Amino acid sequence: MRKVIEKWYHRYFSNEESTYLVFTVVIACCILFFLGEILTPLFVAIILAYLMQGGVEMLKKWSVPHIAAVGVVFTFFIGLLAACLFGLLPLAWSQALKLIDDQLPVWLRKAQDGLSNLATSYPDYFSESQAQALSQNMQAKIGEWGELLLSLSIHSVPNVIGLMIFLVLVPVLVFFLLKDKDKLVGDIVQLLPHKRPIMNQVWSEMNRQMSNYVRGKVLEIFIVGAVTYACFTFVGLKYAALISLMVGLSVLIPFIGAALATIPVFVVAYFQMGWGSDLATVMVIYAILQAIDGNILVPLLFSEAVNLHPVAIVTAVLV
Template sequence: MFDVLIQWYKKNFSDPNAVTLMLVIVLTALVITLFGQLLIPVFVALVVAFLLEWPVKKVTKLGLNRNLSTTIVIAIFIGVMTMVFVLAIPVIWKQSIGLVKELPDMMVYIKRYIYTLPDLYPSLDPALITNLVNNFDTKLVSVLESSVQAVVSSLTNVVAILVYVILVPMMVFFILKDKVKLLAGFDRIMPVKRRLITQVTTEMNEQIINYIRGKMIELVIVGTATYIAFAIMDLRYAAVLGLLVGLSVLIPYIGAAAVTVPVTIVALFQFGLTPDFYAVMIAYGVIQTLDGNLLVPLLFSEAVDLNPVYIIVAVLFFGGLWGFWGVFFAIPLASLVKAVINAWAGKSEPDALEASDCK
């Protein structure tokens, strides 16, 4: 038994590069777990910096230095975000208030419809329907209370809002402007034996950039297409539903399933079981189908090479550990795990090649 463990240890940890990789992974996980909440502005700044690195490079190629290129890109980014907030937020806020006010009537309508199911399907047990409605009421009250508390706490946390509004753009600017210096400083504190770390980071760098950029593009396209489709069909709260559908792409598979519920409830409450209701659901289904079968392969063909089961497990696991950011980075983290496993499995190959070259 001990011989097997000793052999396993020697196989996996005799290489200093493997030990270094393991230590870096453990320390990084500890820092995120212990100080994750405090470092959220830093994570947001890093995500935005990843998104803006590509336009900064493009502007730099026009002959401008990196400082000026970064300033121009940041100014355009802040201008676009300000325009979006000024134009979109009032509409979304107004529709959200209307949706909250109308939600009790929607729930009454849904419950009445559920109570009619035994008449439509005599095989259903009325007691089962009653229990279903009671459980539905309990869960709904719990969800609404949690949602209201979250909204109130976020609105009252003025300090956190100021941190995001002021500090995040500043951090993004300096991350982009001083990218070379920051990477050089980070390189100096890294261990000498880091071949596996270099292998993993090289494999992950382009994947993470493509993934974050692709997710933002997917969010905008899917959310905008949904809003336009629902607005054309005169569905109420089209802006709110479009925003929810757009945000749902951040949670693979689970997000699309979850956001179907409010879309269905709003459409059913407004139109009933009429052709308009079915038209809304067909349009929504077409958007989801095009997203899954056309848009996602185009955007993520090089960024994601994972089985759907692994993706769902990653969403549940990392979401349970780190909440929203765990969900957002579930696929890159799963890709990181895969890259580490691949590097670990082939860690002896470069050493063998080096030995053969010496001969």
């Protein structure tokens, strides 16, 4: 057993570079585990700067000075952030409040009336006492949900303050990460071995795959959300901004996200339009959007990330 362990150790860790690589991965995991919550603004800023670095490099190829390229990309980032904070999010938030204040009580009352009428509508399956028990249980649950929402609103003040600090810190960190990227990377590289072909190869491959995947996923969120909003607004579905935001973010969780996003789409469409062709139209549109996303958009966006032709990815999805 000892010889097996020694043989395994010499095979994988006799090289100094391999030891550095494993040590770096372990340290990174420990930092994420123990300091992840505290350093969240830094991690978010690193991810955002990583996404925007491609734009900086592209401008530099066009003979734009580094600081000017950083300024252009950062200005675009601030504009996009402002559009989300003062355009999309307030619209989605106002629709969420309107949904809770105006529609949710109506939906709950309809659901409660439906439970109360179960004994009348389906006497063979529900007795009067069972229907009454279900209605009372729903009333109790509604009371619990109301208390939960009240407690969340009371405890949300510190979260709002933390969010404001977060929104100030992250852009500042992003700017300096973009501006001083070469210096910061150089300081980190000095801690590594001078000869590091394995680490360079691992980083080059990981950088290519991650950059393509993350940028593709961001584009997918934007495209799916925008097209969903346009389609649902066209058919007159209420709360289109809120629903499209949820549908766009649902692509972060493959398969499960799309299934979960179906619930609010169906509920809102059902209570607004009832059973009929309008509800069917909304659900067919949603199904078509999901089919296009899974079978056309994803292969086009991620073919470079997985180093496969879009035709191969489409074939794999179909199989």
